[in-house]
Amino acid sequence: xxxxxxxxTTVLKAAAGETLKKITTSTIEKIKTDRLISKKSExxxxxxxxxxxxKTHFNEIIKWSNSIPFIGLxxxxxxxxxxxxxxxxxxxxxNMEGKKNKVSEREILNxxxxxxxxxxxxxxxxxxxxxxxxxxxxxxxSYSNLTSLILVRLRDIPTTTTIYKFILDVxxxxxxxxxxxxxxxxxxxxxxxxxxxxEIILREKVETFVGELSxxxxxxxxxxxxxxxxxxxxxxEISKEIQNNTIRDIEKLGLKLTDSKILATVRKSELNKLxxxxxxxxxxxxxxxxxxxxxxxxxxxx
Numbered sequence: 001x002x003x004x005x006x007x008x009t010t011v012l013k014a015a016a017g018e019t020l021k022k023i024t025t026s027t028i029e030k031i032k033t034d035r036l037i038s039k040k041s042e043x044x045x046x047x048x049x050x051x052x053x054x055k056t057h058f059n060e061i062i063k064w065s066n067s068i069p070f071i072g073l074x075x076x077x078x079x080x081x082x083x084x085x086x087x088x089x090x091x092x093x094x095n096m097e098g099k100k101n102k103v104s105e106r107e108i109l110n111x112x113x114x115x116x117x118x119x120x121x122x123x124x125x126x127x128x129x130x131x132x133x134x135x136x137x138x139x140x141x142s143y144s145n146l147t148s149l150i151l152v153r154l155r156d157i158p159t160t161t162t163i164y165k166f167i168l169d170v171x172x173x174x175x176x177x178x179x180x181x182x183x184x185x186x187x188x189x190x191x192x193x194x195x196x197x198x199e200i201i202l203r204e205k206v207e208t209f210v211g212e213l214s215x216x217x218x219x220x221x222x223x224x225x226x227x228x229x230x231x232x233x234x235x236x237e238i239s240k241e242i243q244n245n246t247i248r249d250i251e252k253l254g255l256k257l258t259d260s261k262i263l264a265t266v267r268k269s270e271l272n273k274l275x276x277x278x279x280x281x282x283x284x285x286x287x288x289x290x291x292x293x294x295x296x297x298x299x300x301x302x
Contacts, residue, residue, distance in 0.1 A: 019140040020058050024050070031050070031226070034225040038211060046171070046173055077298065082298060083130075086127075086284070087283070088105075089101060089281065105135055108281070109143050112145070114279065116235075116280050123283040124283050125266075132263070133149070146227055146229040154238045157242070162246070164215040168215065230262045234266070235250070236270035
């Protein structure tokens with residue numbers, strides 16, 4: 001087992017190094033040509049600092065996805081050799097016998113759709129995401145429709161920020177909050193005349209901008225340009241203070257993505273509403289063979 005782990009680590013490091021180079025080169029080239037950042041000084045700053053900034057993020061992705069912690073074990077297990085591919089199926093499409101269609105991990109990566117992966121607590125949502133990340137990194141050239149990768153562990157988003165700002169920080173792109181004034185029209189009733197009229201109320205709100213574009217419009221355009229696989233792990237783990245707003249932002253972003261995709265996870269019990277433009281896939285409970293296979297990987301041979 002130790003030799004297998006050592007070999008796997010060596011192979012993963014080599015693949016990760018090559019994938020990091022390809023993602024960095026491709027992303028920088030697309031940022032330079034998409035003209036979303038109009039000021040040369042700001043563009044130069046992003047281009048110059050992106051390799052270091054993204055390398056930190058990428059290394060965090062590798063470290064997180066390469067191991068599975070387990071209560072009772074002194075150290076985590078390696079994801080690739082300690083897990084099995086789970087049965088993932090669609091609730092929507094069924095075959096002629098009325099059974100759910102199974103979806104493989106590779107099919108998830110190759111799908112052009114935004115995907116919401118649901119399952120019971122401990123069903124393997126995060127483990128599956130880790131397996132998908134490792135598959136993507138080790139076989140990067142097989143997924144030419146997705147040339148960049150960003151991971152957001154949603155529980156890590158502070159209550160003082162938004163998912164847009166969080167992702168922009170990963171990409172080292174500056175943004176600013178602006179106060180926007182707008183008119184709110186309310187219907188009022190004139191009791192004396194028994195008529196209704198419109199009352200215009202002036203309101204203010206804070207919105208985030210990158211240059212002249214809203215953060216939402218800028219980020220969706222940028223992600224489409226860099227053909228991003230955006231992984232959002234743990235919708236149910238978002239802080240309650242910002243959960244509704246964050247879910248709304250995820251839904252809005254998903255509707256704007258055409259050349260990128262979101263892969264998000266959520267506990268089935270927390271799936272209070274369907275997200276527009278997301279295909280829902282569910283992780284099925286382990287069958288007997290999967291339990292046997294996992295037991296052989298985790299338990300001592302004696």
